[in-house]
Amino acid sequence: MGAHSHDNIDWDAHLQRLRAADDFIAPDITQVIGRLLRPDDRSVIEIGAGAGGTAAIIAKTLAAHGDDGQLTVVDTAEQLLNAAGERAAADGVEVRTVRADAAADTLAEEIEKTGATPQADLVYAAFVVHHLPDQLAGLRRLARLVKPGGRLAVVEFGLQTRVLPADIGLGEPGLEARLLNASEQWFQKMRSEMDGAVRLPMGWSKAMTEAGLVEATSFSYLIDRPAPLDDTGRAAAIRQLAMLRRDADERLPAADVEVLDQLLDPDGEHYAGNRDDLHYLSANTVHVGTKPS
Template identity: 45%
Template sequence: MLGMSTTTGHGHGHTHDGINWAERLGHLQAIDALDRDTHADVAQRLAAGLPEGATVVDIGSGAGGMSSAFGRALAAAGGGTVVLVDAVPALLDAATAHVRAEAPAVEVVSVLADAADPALPELVPAGDLVWASGVVHHLPDQQRGVNTLARMVRPGGRLALREGGLATQCLPWDVGIGTPGLQGRLLAARESWFERMRADMPDVVRLPGGWGRALAAAGLGDVTSLGFLVDHPAPASAPARESVVNWLTFMADMAGEWLSEEDRATVARLIDPHDSAFVGNSDDVFVLSASTVHHGTRPVPPA
C-alpha cells in the first residue's frame, strides 16, 4: 500500500566509528534542509533512466534528506519504492517520517540493520539503485562492504557511493581571534581522528586504491563518477551560519584532542552564542564543499 511504512531486521543502534549519531539528529536535519536543492539535483541525475516503479535503497539513510529527494524523483516519474536502512533507530524513525511527508505517493520501507552485516541482502529488498552516502568508509572491511552492497543491486541496476571529494571550508583564514589558519588545523585534526578511528576498529582491513577500483572489484561494470558542489557564499544565510556552528561543534567533539589548547579555546568562543566572536552572527562565514559519487552497474546475466 502506498505511503505505508514497515520495519524489519535486527538493528541494534551500534555504529563502528564510535559517534553517537542519534545525538546529531538535529544537526543532520539542518544540513539536509540547507542542501535540499543539491540533494534534488543528485537524485534526479541518478534516478534518470530507472525503470517504472523503481526501488531505491538508501543505506545509512541518516535524517532522510537524500531518501526524500529520491522519493520526490520517483513520485515525479509515476511512483516507486524507497527503502531506508540505518542502524540507529532514532535516525531511521525520523528519516521514515520525513520521506512519507515529502513523497506520500511512494511506498516507504524502513529496515533497522547494520551496513556491515553480510546478511544485508537477505534483510533488504533489492534495488534498481542502491545509494550509500559517507557510509562505507566507516566499515571495518570496506571492500567487503562494497561487495555486499553490490549484491543488493538488481541486474542492470546501479550502486552509487558518495565518498571523497573536497573537505568543507567555512571560515576566513583569520577569524579575528587566536592564531590565523584555524580551518586548516581543524581539517588536519579530523584526518588524525579518522586515522585512529579506522586503526581502532576490530578486524579492520585496508582498502588500497580508489572507490572506482572497489566497485569494479565487486563485479560492477561501467564504473564512473560525478561530482557536485555545495556552495553557500558569504554573506551566509542564517541556516548556513547555523551549519557552520554545527560543523565546528562536531569537529571540536570529534577531533579536539588533536588541537592545541589555544585552538580549542578559539573554537569554544566561535560556537558560544553569548560570545562576541560567535560565528552564528558573522557575515563572512560560508559553506563550500565538493563531493564525488562513484557508481557502477550490475551486469545482466546472459540469456
Template identity: 45%
Template structure:
C-alpha cells in the same frame, strides 16, 4: 536510552539535529543528484531505491521526489541507528504523502553478511559517507552490490573536496583555524578506523573497489556544494555544527589555544560567536561513484 552500537562508536542520535539542518541546507543539491540517478533507471516500472545509512533522511526525501516525477516507486531507508531511522522515515513519509511513492524502513548494519537478505532487491542502492565508517570497506561494497537487481546501479558518495567555511583570520586566535580543524578531523578519522575491531585498509580508489565488486560501467561525477557569504542564518548554524563536531572529535589533536578559540566561537553568549557572522560560508565538493550490475 541505550543507543544502537555502531562500528565507529559515534553517538549518532546526538547528531540528528545537525544532520537535519545540513539536509535542509543541501536540499537543492540533493534533488539534482537524485534526479540524475533516477534517470539512469530509464523505463523501469516502480523502481526500488534503497538508501543505506539514511541519516537524517535528506537524500531519501530527494529520491521520493524524483520517483514521484518518474511515475512512482519505492524508497527503503536503512540505518543501524533506530533513533535516526525513525525520525528520517517520518520525514520522508511526510514528503511522499499523496504521491505514488511507497516509503519503508529497515534497521540493519550495512556491514552485515546477510544485508541482501534483510533488504529488497534494488534498482538503485545509494550509500553516502557510510562505507568509510565500516571495518571492511571492500566487503561492505561487495554486499551492497549483491543487493542490486539485474541492471541495477550502486551509487557510492565518498570523497570529494574538504569543506571550507571560515575566513582565514577570524580576529581571535591564530589565523588558519579552519585548516587546523580539518587536519585534526583527518587525524581523528585515521585513529577511529585503526581502533575499529576487524578493520581492513582499502588501498585503492573507490572506482577500483566498485570494479572489484564485479560492477560494470564504473564512472563518477562530482558536484559543488556552495553556500557563499554573506551567510544566511541556516548557513551560520551549519558552520557552528561543523566546528563543534570537528572540535569534539579532534579535541586531543588541537592545541590548547585552538580549543579555547573554538569554545568562544561556538558559544552563542560570546561576542566572538561565529553564528553571528555573515562572512562565514560553506564550500566543498562531493563525488559519486557509479557501477552497474550488468547481469
C-alpha cells in the same frame, strides 16, 4: 550506520541537527538524485537513513517518474528509520524501512525477510562505506542488492568543508587548516582502531570494479554558499566548527582550542554565528558502478 553505536544519544537533539543539515543541502541532493535516477528506475534501496531528507527526495523523484515506485530505507537505528519513513511518504511510492546492519553479511537476507524488495534499480549509500571495517567487502555486499543492469552509488567525501576566512583576527592565521588536519588525523585513528579494520589501498572507482561492478565512474557536487550566509547557512557553519571541536584537545595547541571555543560560544563577543564573513564550501564525490546484466 552499521558501524556506529547509537547508545546514549539524545535523539530529539540529534534528529533536529540531522533535519537542519538535510534542509541545508536539499537543493544539492535533489540534483544528485535527479542525475542518478533514470526514467525507468522504479526501485531504490537507501543505506543509511539519516533524518530522512534524502529518502524524501528519492521518493519525490520516483513519484515524478510514475506511480509504482518502491523505496527501502535501511539503518540500524529505529529512531532514524521512523523519522525517514514519515518524511519519505509520497503518493504512488511504497516506502519500507528495514532495521539491518550494512556491516553484516546477512544484509540482503534481513531486507528480504521483511518483504521489502531484495534488489533495486539503484542502491544509494552516502557516507556509509567508510564506516565499515572492510570497505571492499561492504561494496560487494551492497552490490548484491543491485538488480542486473542497475547501479550502486556510493557518496564519499571529496574536499574538506571550509567555512572560515584564512585569518579570523584571533590567534594565529590558518586555524581552519589546522582544524581540518586534526580532523583527518581523527578519521585515520578511528579507521585504524575499528574492530576488524581492513585497509582499502585503492581509489573508489577501482574498488567498485573489484566489487564486481562495471562502467565505474565518479562525479562530484559542490555545496557552495558564499558570504554573507543566511541563518540556515550560519547554522551549518557552526555545526561544522562544532564537529571539528571533537578531540581537538588531543590534537591541537591549547591556543587553537581556546580560539575555537570562543568561536563556538554563543554568549561570547567572538561567536562565529555573529560574523558576516562565514561561507560554506564543500565538495563530495559520487562513485557509481553498474551491475552486469
